[in-house]
Amino acid sequence: MNWTTVYVSSVTNAMRGKKVLEQQGYRVYMQRSSHAEENNGCGYSLLVYGTEQAVKAALSKSGIRMIRVEHGGGRR
């Protein structure tokens, strides 16, 4: 299993994504991120212990807009 980082636009989206993933058994950490290029500045990211594909699918199914998803984990 690998870490995946998901960047989202707002704290509400991050909370929502965290809940969705936790309900499916994922280990999730939420953190503040600045991803200037894609999101015009501040946002949040979810550090998820799971594969990129599975995490993306779970969030898409719940209608959570992701700004960027990348393989690997940020710092914890």
Added chain:
Amino acid sequence: MIYLDNAATTYPKPPDVQRAVSEAMIHYGANPGRGGHTMAMSTAERVYECREALASLFHLENPAGVVFTLNCTHALNMVIKGLLSDGGHAVITDCEHNSVVRPLAALATKGVSYTMVSVDPTRPYETAQRVRRAIRPTTRLILCTHASNVLGIRTPIRQIGQIAQKFHIPFAVDAAQSAGILPIDMEKDNIDFLCMPAHKGLYGPMGCGALLCRGTYMLSTLVEGGTGSASLSESQPTELPDRLESGTLNVPAICGLNGGLRWLHRQGGVGELAKRETNLLGTLYTQLANTKGIDLYTPYPDLTVCVPLLTCNVQNLPSEETAARLNDAGISVRAGLHCAPSAHRKIGTVTRGAVRICPSAFTTWNDLEKVWKILTEIARNP
């Protein structure tokens, strides 16, 4: 003191609410959605919990559609001005509060007009048909109060919601008097925007409200500013709730509201307390109906027709005088026009207003019996 002004704001607040506000002041003092430190994150979690609780109670699929506001009036202004800022027509009812009528009147200079249809609580189908007949090609909003703050009578929101859906017109409901009292299902009732205060039937603190958006229509913004997201952009974010939530939230009140929602759930959920209040009020209603010199304006308490509140006058006294005499006896009620002049036109009480008696979960029969005794005394010796 016997407090019966619960249609204005419920008092006292349940211990859960008091505790939640206090805990927020102590433990959740950071700004949610801004920093990334531990307290900012835990505060954001508390705020999100309240969004989830409101979404669940009112059957809104996405908790991100829950926008926190200052109060119900603020939420109604966001809907009205967010949809009609460049003109159009609205259909409203004759039970609306000034929080609906005044924003519409203020938009008259921008070409906004409205049609007010009469609510007949005994003929819901006819009321809904009146709404349908009032629709014009330029109608861009149907907005109705769920329950009148003067007469307590219910508007048939499900039937009106069906009409709005059929004509592809945004449908907004003012739930100031019904949130926490009557069940509301945004999906089944086809409500696009649901406006409510935290501090009435949801037993939360004052200075907080919510606008629940189903995401079917996008509102233009009343206020723009910092959201903690997309900070490099000069444009307001398009996603909810950030689009409509600029500036720091009232976290203690939001935590208090969540405490109110938990407490309400423990009391048996929406509708249970209202049943008890309706029964109590029914007894008072019968006593007052048999008392000479008292005019009742509300229907006999029945949740299928109205929310539990009672409006009356005694002899030919101005309502404020009756309320003052009740106050002298330690009973708090509201008199006057209750910011809803069209409802008073409906019952012919524009000149003297009416006395409104509204119980809460904490009201007992002893309280209402005292009201009956004092009103009887006033009626005998006006």
